[in-house]
Amino acid sequence: MYRSALSAITSKSRRPLRSPFFSPFRAETPIISSVSPYPGPESRLPIPSNRFSSFRDPPSRASFAPSICFPDWSPGLRRRVVSRTRGLCGGSGDRESLEYDVVIVGAGPAGLSAAIRLKQMCLERNADLSVCVLEKGPEVGAHIISGNVFEPRALDELIPQWRHEGAPIEVPVSSDKFWLLTENHSLQLPSPFDNKGNYVISLSQLVRWMAMKAEEVGVEIYPGFAASEILYDENHRVIGVATNDMGVAKDGSKRETFQRGVELKGRVTLLAEGCRGSLSEKMIRAHKLREKVQGQHQTYALGIKEVWEIEEGKHKPGSVLHTVGWPLDMKTYGGSFLYHMSNRQIAIGLVIALNYHNPYLNPYDEFQKFKHHPAIKPLLMGGTVLEYGARTLNEGGFQSIPYSVVPGGAIIGCSAGFLDVPKIKGTHTAMKSGMLAGEAAFRTLVEGATMETYWDNLKKSWIWEDLKRARNYRPAFKYGLIPGLAFSALERYVFRGRLPLTLKHGKPDHEATDIASLHAPIQYPKPDGQISFDVPTSLYRSNTNHEHDQPAHLHLRDSTVPELVNLPLYAGPESRYCPARVYEYTPDENHRLKLHINAQNCLHCKACDIKDPRQNIKWTVPEGGGGPGYTIM
């Protein structure tokens, strides 16, 4: 049906584009291109907009070059591209195509571990594989944020000599405390953690060091490029990813600096995007990876963190503190952390599970409130905040691990979800999963094995063992804080994961939100500018920046849902859980509240993608190089 349209439009094929040929939701259409072999899963969601329905049926395959990746443009422009495809081989439309043996999306602990392991095996066995790592942040480490008390188990396997190679892992844990907080008091409890042999680090700095090590062994890392699309061939095999177009204006038209995205073809593609990765989620849905292993849905928490520089006498390097209780109530799972790093710096944060019920809960304000606790405030007095940031993390553990292999690729790290919840550590398991995938990729490319070896080795590794042992801690908290703590104690000292049952997670996070009429608005104290701060001040400290003139990367599947559902039923929870104040309900000219999306503020935490009650908000990746600029997080 497109061929007739083709001939009608070929004369226009050379016209320079000035008018908005691009739908403002141009980045939305990758749903189709990466899901094209599987039209089913997307149809669950209501897509009333005509714009999308016109793309539902893909054109006949015969007219395309081997890589079927539909450029995400409006129909008129796509036809124009189709007419040019025949002349090119390799790239679809007019996108340049680069080929690598392995393409990794995400330069985080998992992605870099996979790359380093792969190159190490190449050196050992005298093979030569090209490895490319794409990173959406402006530099490696810019989007890395984590507590972090680091268990060096995986690093010991990957780079055994890390102590002598300048790794920024210098502060061993010196004390490990656990407090139950009430509004005015703190009660010391026995620590459920065993952090002997672990280190307090800045993961952002560690990842930067790992990137240096990766480049030393020949890995190519390209920060500032966001992979926005998965590429498939006609056999529904993953053949790579494509970066998004740069220089598209807010209205969808091409700016002066427009650059078409680039296709990176890989014989093996690894997705290491971190928790709730945009491409990983698409892949999991499209290939039904959770159903394949009877896995449950993933559950999440939102962590909000600040790094402070405190007064000299108060700083105890290696001191580790975790708290539960105040300011969170009995029904909300979460807790705080306070780690002393080096250089008088401390990492302090609050992690709140996203299955909280009260739509009036504001995680950012809870964190600011927490800092005023009489046991915490004295430490922070006289200090300055260096950086601020927020990110969601996985809490689903063992029950939520999806099948992590697809034809042509695999999902590693937090994108699959290997965080050990009772330990609250995910770095070491992410790194190990990366290493296993790297090894599997090597065997696939050089020895003719398949990527299934990754999954098999995963199940035989200590990741599986650890996560299995830890599987019942988190689900027990659905009965409340005290039952949860009691069960945790039993698990830790008595059962140690050997119970013959596996507790299941409760409702998915977005379904757990009660309607607003069941709760009262929470009055949060005003920030005092010394210990607690308002969102704009904190946002400034995250070094967040996005190119202003680009389409909003946060898409509403149905633009009427915020005003018809979120606001009346749930009192607009997105205006509360977003740690960057992206979503605001402001009155328009008719004095009706309307949702305003400040996409530039986005910290790429993915909380909105997870928590929106109707799953109406879709986080897609903005132009590469934007987002937060973490350096010591």
Place this chain on the structure above:
Amino acid sequence: MQKRGREEERERSEAKTGHRLVGARSGSEMKVMVAVKRVVDYAVKIRVKPDKSGVETSNVKMSMNPFCEIALEEALRIREAGTAAEVVAVSVGPAQCVDTLRTALAMGADRAIHVDAGAAPVLPLSVAKILKALVQVEQPGLLILGKQAIDDDCNQTGQMIAGLLRWPQGTFASKVVLDKEKQVATVEREVDGGIETLSLDLPAVITTDLRLNQPRYATLPNIMKAKSKVIKKVTPAELNVELKPDLEVVQVAEPPKRKAGVIVSSVDELIHKLKNEARIL
């Protein structure tokens, strides 16, 4: 009159260096030299070091100075228009400057030269002297720089090097038009009163202001290609330039925190406060 002075100067420098100033004259071989600086990224929130000796630059994202990007973009456009044959990017600074030069190569520069001046910050006069020596080697027809660097806001290098070379200068350029045959650059400058249009004989120095152009993105294929390009490395000693620091940074301090305002109850109180507390009246 000006032409004669320049011809004499050319002969004198020809005699000194032994190079014929061929490139500067013929448009088809004209080279454009762009000086770029590696600075703290503009989106980063800077902090003063605890010892007040400077701004914290460790663990901080560095990138090419935005005005230098604009300068490079202008040079690339001049080459693409056919007026110049080659764009050479130059940077003076520590070893990490190479990253900035790779970005310049990825954006489209043909060659890059790194002048390794060590870790200590190099001040505008020293940079100008180094650039002068490089100009005498490379013989570009046009030297483009950003108007100022966002870390020190000096706004001096372009003007100083124009003085050292005795070349005409068009600073704060918001529009540049080159005429190949006449070897003249018409530069529109943003000045306080509006726009000033100058006509400069080439070779000349131009410093770029914000509204001159929108720098292009470096594409992934170009970044990959740039990785393998050779960056020539020289030291100030090889250029016969002595780096004498003529300025010493005594102290860097944060601006005083803005004090909260006071609401006054009457005009009399306002006058009283302005007179006795703020001491303005």
